[in-house]
Amino acid sequence: MGIVALPSKPRQHNAAPGDWLEAALAPWMAQIGAAPGENLLSLALDLPDALFDLVRNGRADRVWIAPDEEMFSVGAVAGFADMSVDRWRVACRRWTRFGDGPAPIAFLTAPPAPLGGGAHLSLPELLLRRSEGRCSLVLTGYRDFRPAAALTREWAERFRAMTAPAAKETHSPVERQEDRPDRAEWRARVRAATQAIRAKRFDKVVLARKRVVTLRAPIDADALARRMAQGCVEGRVLKFPSANGCTLAATPELLAVKRGRALVSHALAGTAPRFPTTAQDDETARTLRGCAKERREHALVVQSIAESMREICDELSHPPEPGLVKLPRLQHLWTPVSGHMREGLDLLDAIAALHPTPAVLGWPKAPARAFLRENEERRDGLYTGLAGWIDAEGDGEAAVVLRCAEIQGREARLWAGAGIMAESDPDAEWAETELKLTTFLDILGGAPSAEPRAREQSRHG
Numbered sequence: 001m002g003i004v005a006l007p008s009k010p011r012q013h014n015a016a017p018g019d020w021l022e023a024a025l026a027p028w029m030a031q032i033g034a035a036p037g038e039n040l041l042s043l044a045l046d047l048p049d050a051l052f053d054l055v056r057n058g059r060a061d062r063v064w065i066a067p068d069e070e071m072f073s074v075g076a077v078a079g080f081a082d083m084s085v086d087r088w089r090v091a092c093r094r095w096t097r098f099g100d101g102p103a104p105i106a107f108l109t110a111p112p113a114p115l116g117g118g119a120h121l122s123l124p125e126l127l128l129r130r131s132e133g134r135c136s137l138v139l140t141g142y143r144d145f146r147p148a149a150a151l152t153r154e155w156a157e158r159f160r161a162m163t164a165p166a167a168k169e170t171h172s173p174v175e176r177q178e179d180r181p182d183r184a185e186w187r188a189r190v191r192a193a194t195q196a197i198r199a200k201r202f203d204k205v206v207l208a209r210k211r212v213v214t215l216r217a218p219i220d221a222d223a224l225a226r227r228m229a230q231g232c233v234e235g236r237v238l239k240f241p242s243a244n245g246c247t248l249a250a251t252p253e254l255l256a257v258k259r260g261r262a263l264v265s266h267a268l269a270g271t272a273p274r275f276p277t278t279a280q281d282d283e284t285a286r287t288l289r290g291c292a293k294e295r296r297e298h299a300l301v302v303q304s305i306a307e308s309m310r311e312i313c314d315e316l317s318h319p320p321e322p323g324l325v326k327l328p329r330l331q332h333l334w335t336p337v338s339g340h341m342r343e344g345l346d347l348l349d350a351i352a353a354l355h356p357t358p359a360v361l362g363w364p365k366a367p368a369r370a371f372l373r374e375n376e377e378r379r380d381g382l383y384t385g386l387a388g389w390i391d392a393e394g395d396g397e398a399a400v401v402l403r404c405a406e407i408q409g410r411e412a413r414l415w416a417g418a419g420i421m422a423e424s425d426p427d428a429e430w431a432e433t434e435l436k437l438t439t440f441l442d443i444l445g446g447a448p449s450a451e452p453r454a455r456e457q458s459r460h461g
């Protein structure tokens, strides 16, 4: 499935966005004024398509784009900007909601795989959502002791800022790029990992590396997110704030998708390049499916996901043989694991059970994590962490943040990793990470790869 194409120019809309919102809020003022001050309050409004287009061509703190859905948000509700899981659950029970639109959601993140740990939630003040062809605006606030008009004024100001026309996108050339670790150090790290595996410390560990790309001018993360969304990806395009700037990703890996009681986790591990001719591409896919190392690497991930899901699901199933996910530059072995979640559990329970999987950490998890800590692999931004959203019913999605970069000023810190098994060859694993880096390099605007193209180099070529 492809990502919906974005119109390059916003369609015309006559009313100024701020005026439109004030008029749309007017009929609700009395009800907002009478709502209990100690509860969260949300109002969902239908939004004209043209205003939605203004937003997706403008600026947003958080962006989430799926094949059948788009979400953009600004602001975080004061006092609920960083919610604990418990606080979210309590708030959901005492929420005053108006309007006939989608329920409010919180965005969530979880730390990179070597750190692990639970989810953080952030409650957006303004959420623009297009789902099933319908555009809506969900406004959320905590009125506390303020008059209702103070709250609606804040919403209107944010909406004006969000719909202000974005600066014209300019393309900035690459000034320099650097690999950390460099190739020699990478080889040493992979050898250390394969030795530890042969010494039976663990079966698999995921090593990662970064490329720091510096452009001549500051990077426009919103423009990059739009470019990513225009490409065709299997998965999710996202932009989330992270420790030093923001993280952008076009990731194919979905850790958890929950709708009602149905939970699906997508095991993705085992990688090969794509080729322009069908014959060569199919041959590579056959080699990937038949490669014992890749199959074992994949099987570890499926087994671990199934074990974790058994703790929270009653029924579990997955196809006996992996399928393939085909991306523009890569193909992966893929197994969707489906389950029927136990009564009363939500997406956050699924995250607690599943994150991180051996696809981004290793197996068994504890010694793989200890190895990464000893080797001081510090992953920037949200790389191999999670990003996603949850609604008040506990449904939602969590993607593993891959094919990503943390953007700060003129710098993009790109990350890619590979599963290391006993027989891993350092150069083949380097080639695989090169290929993974191209997903983001392509979007950044043709930054030339520091190494020869991995397509021709891969162990499957």
Ligand SMILES: C=C(O[C@@H]1C=C(C(=O)O)C=C[C@H]1O)C(=O)O
Residues within 6 Å of the ligand: 206, 208, 253, 268, 269, 270, 271, 332, 359, 360, 402, 403, 415, 416, 417, 418, 419, 436
């Ligand atoms: C670690 C990454 O990707 C993960 C590792 C894979 C592998 O080793 O084959 C495949 C998909 C992802 O689960 C990455 O893209 O950086």
